[in-house]
Amino acid sequence: MKKHQTTIVDIARKLGISKSTVSRALTGHLSVHQQTRERVLSLAKEMDYEKNMLSIGLIKNSSQTIGIIVPEFTRSFFPEVILGAQEIANAAGYNLIICQSEENYEREVANAKVMLLHQVDGLMISMTKETLNFDHLKVFQRKGIPIVFFNRVCEEMTVPKVVVDDEEGAFYAIQHLIKKGKRKIAFLNGPDNLYVCKKREAGYKNALKKYKLPLEEQLLLHYNLNLESVEKYVDYFLALPEKPDAIFAINDPTAIEIMRLLKKRKIKIPEEIAVVGFSNDMASTLIEPQLTTVEQPVKKMGQVAAQLLLDQIKRNVEDWKAQTILLGTKLVVRESS
Amino acid sequence: MKKHQTTIVDIARKLGISKSTVSRALTGHLSVHQQTRERVLSLAKEMDYEKNMLSIGLIKNSSQTIGIIVPEFTRSFFPEVILGAQEIANAAGYNLIICQSEENYEREVANAKVMLLHQVDGLMISMTKETLNFDHLKVFQRKGIPIVFFNRVCEEMTVPKVVVDDEEGAFYAIQHLIKKGKRKIAFLNGPDNLYVCKKREAGYKNALKKYKLPLEEQLLLHYNLNLESVEKYVDYFLALPEKPDAIFAINDPTAIEIMRLLKKRKIKIPEEIAVVGFSNDMASTLIEPQLTTVEQPVKKMGQVAAQLLLDQIKRNVEDWKAQTILLGTKLVVRESS
DNA sequence: CTGTTAGCGCATTCAT
DNA sequence: ATGAATGCGCTAACAG
Numbered sequence: 001m002k003k004h005q006t007t008i009v010d011i012a013r014k015l016g017i018s019k020s021t022v023s024r025a026l027t028g029h030l031s032v033h034q035q036t037r038e039r040v041l042s043l044a045k046e047m048d049y050e051k052n053m054l055s056i057g058l059i060k061n062s063s064q065t066i067g068i069i070v071p072e073f074t075r076s077f078f079p080e081v082i083l084g085a086q087e088i089a090n091a092a093g094y095n096l097i098i099c100q101s102e103e104n105y106e107r108e109v110a111n112a113k114v115m116l117l118h119q120v121d122g123l124m125i126s127m128t129k130e131t132l133n134f135d136h137l138k139v140f141q142r143k144g145i146p147i148v149f150f151n152r153v154c155e156e157m158t159v160p161k162v163v164v165d166d167e168e169g170a171f172y173a174i175q176h177l178i179k180k181g182k183r184k185i186a187f188l189n190g191p192d193n194l195y196v197c198k199k200r201e202a203g204y205k206n207a208l209k210k211y212k213l214p215l216e217e218q219l220l221l222h223y224n225l226n227l228e229s230v231e232k233y234v235d236y237f238l239a240l241p242e243k244p245d246a247i248f249a250i251n252d253p254t255a256i257e258i259m260r261l262l263k264k265r266k267i268k269i270p271e272e273i274a275v276v277g278f279s280n281d282m283a284s285t286l287i288e289p290q291l292t293t294v295e296q297p298v299k300k301m302g303q304v305a306a307q308l309l310l311d312q313i314k315r316n317v318e319d320w321k322a323q324t325i326l327l328g329t330k331l332v333v334r335e336s337s
Numbered sequence: 338m339k340k341h342q343t344t345i346v347d348i349a350r351k352l353g354i355s356k357s358t359v360s361r362a363l364t365g366h367l368s369v370h371q372q373t374r375e376r377v378l379s380l381a382k383e384m385d386y387e388k389n390m391l392s393i394g395l396i397k398n399s400s401q402t403i404g405i406i407v408p409e410f411t412r413s414f415f416p417e418v419i420l421g422a423q424e425i426a427n428a429a430g431y432n433l434i435i436c437q438s439e440e441n442y443e444r445e446v447a448n449a450k451v452m453l454l455h456q457v458d459g460l461m462i463s464m465t466k467e468t469l470n471f472d473h474l475k476v477f478q479r480k481g482i483p484i485v486f487f488n489r490v491c492e493e494m495t496v497p498k499v500v501v502d503d504e505e506g507a508f509y510a511i512q513h514l515i516k517k518g519k520r521k522i523a524f525l526n527g528p529d530n531l532y533v534c535k536k537r538e539a540g541y542k543n544a545l546k547k548y549k550l551p552l553e554e555q556l557l558l559h560y561n562l563n564l565e566s567v568e569k570y571v572d573y574f575l576a577l578p579e580k581p582d583a584i585f586a587i588n589d590p591t592a593i594e595i596m597r598l599l600k601k602r603k604i605k606i607p608e609e610i611a612v613v614g615f616s617n618d619m620a621s622t623l624i625e626p627q628l629t630t631v632e633q634p635v636k637k638m639g640q641v642a643a644q645l646l647l648d649q650i651k652r653n654v655e656d657w658k659a660q661t662i663l664l665g666t667k668l669v670v671r672e673s674s
Numbered sequence: 675c676t677g678t679t680a681g682c683g684c685a686t687t688c689a690t
Numbered sequence: 691a692t693g694a695a696t697g698c699g700c701t702a703a704c705a706g
Contacts, residue, residue, distance in 0.1 A: 003481030144340030
């Protein structure tokens with residue numbers, strides 16, 4: 001049980017003045033006698049006084065917090081996004097409540113509820129891979145609480161979104177492989193309800209088309225992002241009458257797993273099969289051969305999303321703008337291709 | 338600007354009843370007419386009503402949130418601790434406010450203030466490597482808000498702490514190297530104001546002593562955990578008249594950096610120099626050779642710390658118990674030793 | 675079973 | 691320059 005916390009009333013009583021004056025002194029109001037102000041400030045410090053944001057939030061109808069919901073943060077991607085968001089939010093006097101949905105729709109719904117309970121002033125979210133119903137997010141719009149999507153965005157909601165230019169990133173990755181002489185380029189994609197997956201698939205197809213390579217169905221596979229199931233897809237590729245000479249993976253963990261499996265099967269990378277990932281995780285320089293991958297401006301994504309959110313927070317609902325920001329990618333060529 | 342949010346008064350007015358009844362219906366109080374309850378619940382849903390935790394917190398003198406301050410979470414360690422903490426906290430109806438101090442004392446102080454402002458019911462913290470003054474944390478004790486330290490703990494504060502048994506972990510790591518025939522075992526340690534570093538150093542010394550190996554000053558170095566400076570320590574080791582035949586690193590990132598540098602210098606691992614890390618980061622299986630390291634029960638650390646905190650929250654200040662929990666480690670032998 | 679009243683900590687408006 | 695009064699949204703004690 002928490003103790004009684006020092007309040008402005010406690011300070012007022014000790015000083016024999018009214019709580020209004022204490023409040024004014026504490027908030028830096030001009031019309032307070034210099035001496036009074038000093039007495040208040042010094043006593044406040046002595047009594048370990050801290051403002052109570054709950055009560056201020058109640059008055060201001062604002063908690064000065066921003067909610068962030070991410071699928072996970074055991075990999076480096078989301079933590080870095082959060083880092084960027086925190087930078088911007090803190091500078092504007094906002095704090096973050098972070099929740100992990102753990103790729104679970106029910107948890108995401110629960111998280112959204114938590115955000116509402118805590119009166120967040122805005123929400124940043126990257127959805128789970130299984131989220132198909134968006135009622136839990138539409139509530140925010142109805143309530144006039146702005147939402148910004150990042151990375152995993154919702155197509156059917158017209159709110160600001162921040163994504164990397166996945167299509168372009170994938171295009172350059174495939175183009176790079178083609179220029180390296182690869183002709184049978186497989187793509188182990190993620191689930192096709194995810195926007196990023198659709199976009200990267202579009203980039204993949206565009207590149208094949210531009211270089212007049214056939215789009216072969218058996219080379220374009222979708223999987224559920226569960227690393228344990230990568231093996232069966234790799235084996236499928238290897239069992240094809242004409243093996244692929246390159247594999248493009250939907251993300252770095254997938255690419256790294258593919259490389260591990262190929263190495264286990266004594267297949268030379270990149271000579272026999274080249275591998276390219278997406279996202280430039282820290283791990284991509286640690287493995288051998290080092291992974292060629294598409295770098296995303298991850299921290300910037302957090303910064304941009306947070307800034308968009310802060311902009312919306314200041315505006316009236318009617319003035320909300322639903323832009324989608326595309327952040328550029330960069331192909332980092334290493335040894336795996 | 339956020340819209341007006343539906344309140345119990347809005348519901349009460351529409352239904353022509355008092356707000357107390359609405360409140361009772363919403364909190365599941367028994368003494369509410371079945372029909373009234375249903376009308377309230379259905380209208381609440383229709384109007385997107387959500388409770389306002391700010392006002393409840395104000396009444397209950399509790400925000401139902403727990404604060405967590407960590408130095409960073411770009412590496413997998415802290416995120417996983419948080420994962421464990423969140424599991425326990427959520428189950429008990431608490432939410433998390435997470436702040437990163439970014440290894441910066443000033444930020445840590447600012448973070449602590451944020452926690453106070455937001456009326457957290459308890460604080461979990463792993464300090465920055467430069468924190469030497471603890472006034473910003475002692476305030477919590479004075480205010481009756483419990484603190485639990487984990488990983489990077491404060492020796493001079495008598496509060497619950499959760500750490501892995503660093504001494505034992507280091508001991509087994511060194512013992513393992515000795516049994517592999519290594520005799521000149523270097524230790525690249527972190528700053529010696531950190532408790533973990535002291536403990537691992539103790540384990541290192543104990544092992545040498547037990548196996549009657551001399552403690553050589555030039556083989557025991559302290560560095561500031563900034564990976565960029567690892568190179569100069571490695572070069573120092575390599576320039577010794579008698580090179581070490583093994584290097585024990587304070588953590589996995591350090592070990593991995595050491596391996597990178599050794600490989601660059603064409604030194605065979607583990608034949609010429611073995612390397613052992615500490616923490617079993619995800620990356621340790623990705624590099625070649627795979628890293629031998631001391632595994633810590635990271636998620637469990639978060640769970641235990643959160644549970645200790647919840648226990649304290651329930652208690653009166655006088656009944657707080659300051660135990661230090663030691664979590665066991667496990668040596669994971671791989672190819673680097 | 676329900677309504678009335680008070681109060682959580684604070685900012686703010688209206689007095690003085 | 692200061693005090694008194696009001697209200698943010700809600701729960702709870704008290705009164706019917």
